[in-house]
Amino acid sequence: MSDSEHLLEVNDLHVEFRLRDGIAKAINGVSFYLDERETLAILGESGSGKSVTAQAIMGILDSPPGFVTGGEVLFQGTDLEKLSPKARAKYRGPKLSMIFQDALSSLNPVFPVGWQIAEMFRVHQHMNRSDALAKAITLMEKVKIPAAKERVRAYPHQFSGGMRQRIMIAMAIALDPWLLIADEPTTALDVTVQAQIMDLLKELQEESGMGLILITHDLGVVASVADRIAVMYAGRIVESSDIRPLYANPLHPYTKGLLESVPRLDQKGQDLLAIGGLPPNLLAMPAGCPFNPRCRYAFDKCRAGEPPASEEIEPGRTAACYLAGRLEGAHA
Amino acid sequence: MGKYIIRRVLQMIPVLLGTTFLIYLLVFLLPGDPTDGRCGQRPCSPEYVASFRAEYNLDKPFIVQYLLYLGKLLHGDLGTNFYGNTVVSELAVRYPVTLKLAVMAIIIEAVVGIAAGVAAGMRKGKFVDNLITITTLVLISIPVFVIGSLAQLVLGVKWHIFPVTSTNGTFDQLILPAIVLAALNVAYAARLTRTSLVENLRADYVRTAKAKGLSALRTVGIHTLRNSLIPVITYIGASFGSLLGGAIVTERIFNVNGVGSFLFRSINTQDGVSVVGTVVVLVFVYLVVNLLVDILYGVLDPRMSRD
Ligand SMILES: Nc1ncnc2c1ncn2[C@@H]1O[C@H](COP(=O)(O)OP(=O)(O)OP(=O)(O)O)[C@@H](O)[C@H]1O
Ligand SMILES: [Mg+2]
Numbered sequence: 125m126s127d128s129e130h131l132l133e134v135n136d137l138h139v140e141f142r143l144r145d146g147i148a149k150a151i152n153g154v155s156f157y158l159d160e161r162e163t164l165a166i167l168g169e170s171g172s173g174k175s176v177t178a179q180a181i182m183g184i185l186d187s188p189p190g191f192v193t194g195g196e197v198l199f200q201g202t203d204l205e206k207l208s209p210k211a212r213a214k215y216r217g218p219k220l221s222m223i224f225q226d227a228l229s230s231l232n233p234v235f236p237v238g239w240q241i242a243e244m245f246r247v248h249q250h251m252n253r254s255d256a257l258a259k260a261i262t263l264m265e266k267v268k269i270p271a272a273k274e275r276v277r278a279y280p281h282q283f284s285g286g287m288r289q290r291i292m293i294a295m296a297i298a299l300d301p302w303l304l305i306a307d308e309p310t311t312a313l314d315v316t317v318q319a320q321i322m323d324l325l326k327e328l329q330e331e332s333g334m335g336l337i338l339i340t341h342d343l344g345v346v347a348s349v350a351d352r353i354a355v356m357y358a359g360r361i362v363e364s365s366d367i368r369p370l371y372a373n374p375l376h377p378y379t380k381g382l383l384e385s386v387p388r389l390d391q392k393g394q395d396l397l398a399i400g401g402l403p404p405n406l407l408a409m410p411a412g413c414p415f416n417p418r419c420r421y422a423f424d425k426c427r428a429g430e431p432p433a434s435e436e437i438e439p440g441r442t443a444a445c446y447l448a449g450r451l452e453g454a455h456a
Numbered sequence: 457m458g459k460y461i462i463r464r465v466l467q468m469i470p471v472l473l474g475t476t477f478l479i480y481l482l483v484f485l486l487p488g489d490p491t492d493g494r495c496g497q498r499p500c501s502p503e504y505v506a507s508f509r510a511e512y513n514l515d516k517p518f519i520v521q522y523l524l525y526l527g528k529l530l531h532g533d534l535g536t537n538f539y540g541n542t543v544v545s546e547l548a549v550r551y552p553v554t555l556k557l558a559v560m561a562i563i564i565e566a567v568v569g570i571a572a573g574v575a576a577g578m579r580k581g582k583f584v585d586n587l588i589t590i591t592t593l594v595l596i597s598i599p600v601f602v603i604g605s606l607a608q609l610v611l612g613v614k615w616h617i618f619p620v621t622s623t624n625g626t627f628d629q630l631i632l633p634a635i636v637l638a639a640l641n642v643a644y645a646a647r648l649t650r651t652s653l654v655e656n657l658r659a660d661y662v663r664t665a666k667a668k669g670l671s672a673l674r675t676v677g678i679h680t681l682r683n684s685l686i687p688v689i690t691y692i693g694a695s696f697g698s699l700l701g702g703a704i705v706t707e708r709i710f711n712v713n714g715v716g717s718f719l720f721r722s723i724n725t726q727d728g729v730s731v732v733g734t735v736v737v738l739v740f741v742y743l744v745v746n747l748l749v750d751i752l753y754g755v756l757d758p759r760m761s762r763d
Binding site for chain 2: 179182184209210213214215216217218221222224226229230231232233234235243244247248279281292295296
């Protein structure tokens, strides 16, 4: 890794939720970077901390109970964590932006979609109402919503799921952000619509050169769109890698398990969940590597002390596992 | 939308027919005779009773009486009571007072209720929230006549802050009754606002608003509040409908000359014509206000709009 400035660099991020039952350490030292034009996929089971990472970068964690307790979020060299809430809010929209899984609930039900898109220009650029609405129509056309001019005054519930996600995307890219975080943007959609939305995101990225963080638990989506991938487990990145070598040779047993759990057409009826067991309870983490209770390679060292640190195994590939790169020979 | 309104208006017809019939029947079945006590200490002469009964159709069978009444109703004639006054003229004196009182109460309800609810919802679990929750609980659990009498005694009689009675129905005289009348609804409106706000603050679209870089003020003041107030405004509208029916207890405590006390007096004096006529008007007003509230709901929440 070079020392040159990345678009986004997250260093040793820690997030905890202070709950009634105790402190849930949701993010425990996450580090990664992203450059312009690049797509990073963040992959992991439900509860592994993907959304929390995204919300922490955006600065929109539910707080309380969520608190960033350490680390830096460097955006074009500026540590966003050091900014005042007001200054940070100014970054959201023109510099970094986010779309969510459920576009229906993520759009405000009582305002027309055009109004919601236009709000970006009204608030950030103090544009007048009619100019902002004209911009909204242009954006709706850009994300390929048919009859944009007629539908600008329609409400979110009057659109299909795919169209709603397009509206979310239009809103998110309205101010030409440098970075777009897409948190499972296609999970709620039909397969054919999923592909259309991914194509649209790719197209918009090629046009603007923005960096894209794509959060998903669908390995199938990742392969075709991402440049790099970060695999999360229990609030840590356990493996990060360029896309190609990851599929051929996963470094971490968890990644390996995920790859094996991808359903294949020729293996109908097989158990999709190759990794037995459940993710750890954040309030009662196991000693050692958090994955050890579910890991078929685990040995004594994995079950005690601190979790293994993330190390560079090959150029462009890191993993947090004592057996990283040696899984083939190890006893399962 | 037009079709919907027409359908709703048509639905009012059977409701109005049913209520007039029921109330007419109840008044018909009331014990006693309207001529009782009309001739001083002595019973009235049979001639007088006969002519009285003929004049008011009391000699005819019930169903004929009812149909005759309906016929008049269609012409906007609510009947003439046994004192020779038309019900229309009686209501013309009293309804403006009740309307004034209802408008004052509804303004208090909306302003205080929503403000208290927002204050509590924004500081959920904090001191202000607990204070407001307890206060509203107290208001809800005390009967209106206790609050009314206490307010009259303390604020009116002892401290002379407000007039004790409201006989003339002027603005300053109606302030205290309006507050008493609003008290219960303020409590409900505040609780509803709080619950709705707390629920909406957790909604996904609030996170989107933050992700759009909107200020906290805009996120809550425009995005969240606009959604939270839908059930509150609907509730306040519906409570306006009930307030327009007159408040018998409050009007009597403060001697307000509104439809509530008129209805009470008419029942006591067995003035059946006035009772039926008044109730018909009240039911009609209630139905119209409720239709307006339903239309308002469709306007406030586009998901509910009927087109
Ligand atoms: N507002 C919150 N309050 C309390 N705990 C939270 C909150 N948000 C997230 N968490 C906890 O943080 C952990 C990580 O959650 P996160 O939403 O990041 O998971 P995820 O990887 O996005 O999962 P999914 O695939 O289901 O979206 C979970 O254990 C979750 O319970
Ligand atoms: Mg998530």
